[in-house]
Amino acid sequence: MDSKTFALIGAAGFVAPRHMRAIKDTGNHLIAALDPNDSVGVIDSYFPTADFFTESERFDRHIDKLRRKGTPVDYVSICSPNYLHDAHIRLALRNRANAICEKPLVLNPWNIDGLQEIEAETGARIYNILQLRLHPSIIALRESVQAAGDRMHQVEVTYITSRGKWYQRSWKGDIEKSGGIATNIGVHFFDMLAWVFGNVRYSTVHLNREDCAAGHLELAHAHVRWFLSVNAEHLPEAQRAQGQRTYRSITLDGEEIEFSEGFTDLHTDSYRHILAGEGFGVDAARAAVETVYQIRNAAPQGLQSDYHPFCKQAR
Incomplete structure (x- = not known):
């Protein structure tokens, strides 16, 4: 080449x-x-x-x-x-x-x-760049979901990536420039969810603040509770005790999906796919852009219905 x-x-x-x-x-x-x-x-x-x-x-x-x-x-x-x-x-x-x-x-x-x-x-x-689609664990998850046919799964996504005071003073803290928390730190998760479990049928937002957002999605093959945060106070006690600043978890029907490794080379893998004519084009990006746009403009419902358990500590 x-x-x-x-x-x-x-x-x-x-x-x-x-x-x-x-x-x-x-x-x-x-x-x-x-x-x-x-x-x-x-x-x-x-x-x-x-x-x-x-x-x-x-x-x-x-x-x-x-x-x-x-x-x-x-x-x-x-x-x-x-x-x-x-x-x-x-x-x-x-x-x-x-x-x-x-x-x-x-x-x-x-x-x-x-x-x-x-x-x-x-x-x-x-x-x-939709690199989670190239992660081996996510590919395996998609294959298992497809093999399960029409089954509706119960999914919980939690992503906390602590940021200092600079975050809200930068363009990332300006919703007009970043799109807010769900867009800035969550868009690749929403892309992954739709890629694995199918199109969004319904979306509810429970919280949407400068430091965190949470909600529920009904996808073609999953009910998803999600929680995103840049606030270190939202970290689980075990992570705080160890001095960790990030917490990432995806559970499928109550079982943890291990995907903590394998992120190092995903951008290079993305480039290889693009250069080989196999990259993710405009149409592939549409679903996630629509999802985060809806979340950004939805009125938060508060802690009702099927909300993510981390919402309680974020109140």
């Missing part, structure tokens, strides 16, 4: 090094990067000769010039804040480059329709 050229938007962000590593590990080259923050020394560990820009206008101009010279960028990897994904995907496609975007692909369902129009106009493709 011929080596491909990449540009990257959001080089100073938390997830950017995973993309840099994926580009390198798949035998490709990062030739340009963009971020308004110039704390991007990590680039030296992967692609020290890459051009770097702090202004999107100059980055866009550089990509355009490369295309006009006959040396176009093949892919633009997008690791920018959630609310900018739509604009940055459009920047990539205008330059006839394929886009590889972190989740959520966009914040609003109607943005997906607009991106599909641009795909059709330019012939470039948009791919979303």
Whole structure:
């Protein structure tokens, strides 16, 4: 396979090094990067000769010039804040480059329709990083659910990833920019749930605050109670006693699903799938975007009906 050229938007962000590593590990080259923050020394560990820009206008101009010279960028990897994904995907496609975007692909369902129009106009493709679909434990779970036929399962998803005071002061704490807790830290779980258990039939939101959100989903083959939080006080006592800052749990019909390992190379695996023509496109991203949009705009019902047990300690 011929080596491909990449540009990257959001080089100073938390997830950017995973993309840099994926580009390198798949035998490709990062030739340009963009971020308004110039704390991007990590680039030296992967692609020290890459051009770097702090202004999107100059980055866009550089990509355009490369295309006009006959040396176009093949892919633009997008690791920018959630609310900018739509604009940055459009920047990539205008330059006839394929886009590889972190989740959520966009914040609003109607943005997906607009991106599909641009795909059709330019012939470039948009791919979303939905790495849980590549996790061996999640693949095995999906296969077991499919083998069980029409059975309705009872599922409980708990994800607590503690964040400091900086979180609410950053774009991640601004619902207009991040989409809120369910979107920012939960969208990949909602994608995984729909991929494994089928389309959402009904959604109820019990809590939706700056630090946590919880609700119930009825899917084609599961009832799901979910709880998401960035508040360390919501961690189980055992995790707090051990000084842990993260807690991740999925239970299926009362049994814990082990998936604590196997996350290290999922971005590289995602890139391999994309480069082989097997990546997850715009349509694959739609269900999760619709789910988190509904959660964001739903009126919380409080602690009634089938709520997640962690809701009690979050009151």
